[in-house]
Amino acid sequence: MAIPLAASSPTVASSTPRKAVALISGGLDSLLAARVMLEQGIHVEGINFYTGFCVEGHTHAIRREHQDKPKRNNALWVAEQLGIKLHIVDVIEEYKSVLLNPKHGYGANLNPCLDCKGFMVKKAREWMEQNGFDFIITGEVIGQRPMSQRRDTMPVVARESGAFDRLLRPLCAKLLPETLPEREGWVDREKLLDFNGRSRKPQMALAARYEFVDYAQPAGGCCFLTNEQYSHKLADLWQARGSREYDLDDIMLLKVGRHLRPRPHFKLIVGRDEGENNYLEGYRKRFISLRSPVTPGPLVLIEGENLSEEDLALAARLTARFGRGRESTGVTIEIARPGEAVRTVTVAPLPADEVPAQWYL
Amino acid sequence: MVSVGNEHRLDARGLLCPMPVIRTQERVATLQPGDTLEVVCTDPGALHDIPAWCRVHGHEVTATRREGTVITITVRVAGT
Numbered sequence A: 001m002a003i004p005l006a007a008s009s010p011t012v013a014s015s016t017p018r019k020a021v022a023l024i025s026g027g028l029d030s031l032l033a034a035r036v037m038l039e040q041g042i043h044v045e046g047i048n049f050y051t052g053f054c055v056e057g058h059t060h061a062i063r064r065e066h067q068d069k070p071k072r073n074n075a076l077w078v079a080e081q082l083g084i085k086l087h088i089v090d091v092i093e094e095y096k097s098v099l100l101n102p103k104h105g106y107g108a109n110l111n112p113c114l115d116c117k118g119f120m121v122k123k124a125r126e127w128m129e130q131n132g133f134d135f136i137i138t139g140e141v142i143g144q145r146p147m148s149q150r151r152d153t154m155p156v157v158a159r160e161s162g163a164f165d166r167l168l169r170p171l172c173a174k175l176l177p178e179t180l181p182e183r184e185g186w187v188d189r190e191k192l193l194d195f196n197g198r199s200r201k202p203q204m205a206l207a208a209r210y211e212f213v214d215y216a217q218p219a220g221g222c223c224f225l226t227n228e229q230y231s232h233k234l235a236d237l238w239q240a241r242g243s244r245e246y247d248l249d250d251i252m253l254l255k256v257g258r259h260l261r262p263r264p265h266f267k268l269i270v271g272r273d274e275g276e277n278n279y280l281e282g283y284r285k286r287f288i289s290l291r292s293p294v295t296p297g298p299l300v301l302i303e304g305e306n307l308s309e310e311d312l313a314l315a316a317r318l319t320a321r322f323g324r325g326r327e328s329t330g331v332t333i334e335i336a337r338p339g340e341a342v343r344t345v346t347v348a349p350l351p352a353d354e355v356p357a358q359w360y361l
Numbered sequence B: 001m002v003s004v005g006n007e008h009r010l011d012a013r014g015l016l017c018p019m020p021v022i023r024t025q026e027r028v029a030t031l032q033p034g035d036t037l038e039v040v041c042t043d044p045g046a047l048h049d050i051p052a053w054c055r056v057h058g059h060e061v062t063a064t065r066r067e068g069t070v071i072t073i074t075v076r077v078a079g080t
Helices: A028-039 A058-062 A074-082 A092-100 A113-130 A154-160 A201-209 A228-241 A248-253 A274-281 A309-321 B019-028 B046-057
Strands: A019-023 A043-050 A086-090 A135-137 A258-263 A266-270 A288-291 A300-304 A331-336 A343-347 B007-012 B036-041 B060-067 B070-076
Touching (some): A019 A028, A028 A043, A028 A074, A043 A074, A043 A113, A074 A086, A086 B019, A092 A113, A113 A154, A228 A258, A266 A309, A288 A309, A300 A309, A309 A343, B007 B019, B019 B036, B036 B046, B046 B060, B046 B070
Parallel strands (some): A019 A043, A019 A135, B007 B036
Antiparallel strands (some): A258 A266, A266 A300, A288 A300, A288 A331, A331 A343
């Protein structure tokens, strides 16, 4: 492949700008990294991967408590701020092998961060090659994440993704060896940054300089797998099934409701508000569902098989426990099996002290 | 000038965001400039996301309809 002569200043010397594909999560770092490249006259388009575990999107829309906030897709919001195209890619199926067999293992929870970053950069590299782009940028910062963003793991990502020196991290490039875009003069290394560590202050200062406001700052990052409670529910699901298979509905349902496993062979998913009840409604064709037709309360799904009458009675008493009738002596509960007539029972709500803490997932 | 293109339909009912956007993007990639795509979906998040996706790619949302829980968004594919 012929590499054109290096230009000392790409913004003035080259008529067709070099092209970079930017990994865009919707957070601040990737926004800034892309902005730094645009400032150097690089043509940037964003790519965003949807694994199914993304905090982004729908989950904020489901719960009522979040309904005062705008339901925006942050990656698209970032693209609009930057004036760049954004390609959202469904990697749900391919991602399974990353999650199930991470070569570099998991972080504190079921988060395979290093394998995940390598996978995403690899997908971005393939996209770059298919679309005639020149290099890849990410918002990575040395020391920002304990597993994937360390001085010793950054070369692992570059190598295992096959991106090698076509992977540029503008926010910490000055602390890393020179990459192809820098060597060739496509970008000016002097204008790149030297951020490192967990502090967010340099990013916030740069955001202020670029006049970005209202950017997303999710506390636990952008992935549910870094969340301890979520990982616990996922591990429970795998254990109960005796297999680590999952589909999109499984991992979506883990994001919704209160999950309780009163017996090893079944668990309950209890809607916590109207938004969650509405969402769970869509699954009544697949699961046994319970709710009171008269007393306000949750819609409850049962995930499990071979339920006995005692199991159903327990599920009904728990359904009553999480509704407004929890203090009454008897609550009417409808039990609906997919494709069968609805049964109605009247049960005593299970008292709080008969719900052991270990039932909660 | 109104260019008359082919009309297409995408059923994204039951999908949660960002899936309706991803399916729209995949489908639009197969269409010609001037074609229209009617996306039928049920996640209200699509009311925000599909127009946002169209804006960053230069496509036009020509109509948005809501009937009960079903949302229909019509997209006109931009020239390249």
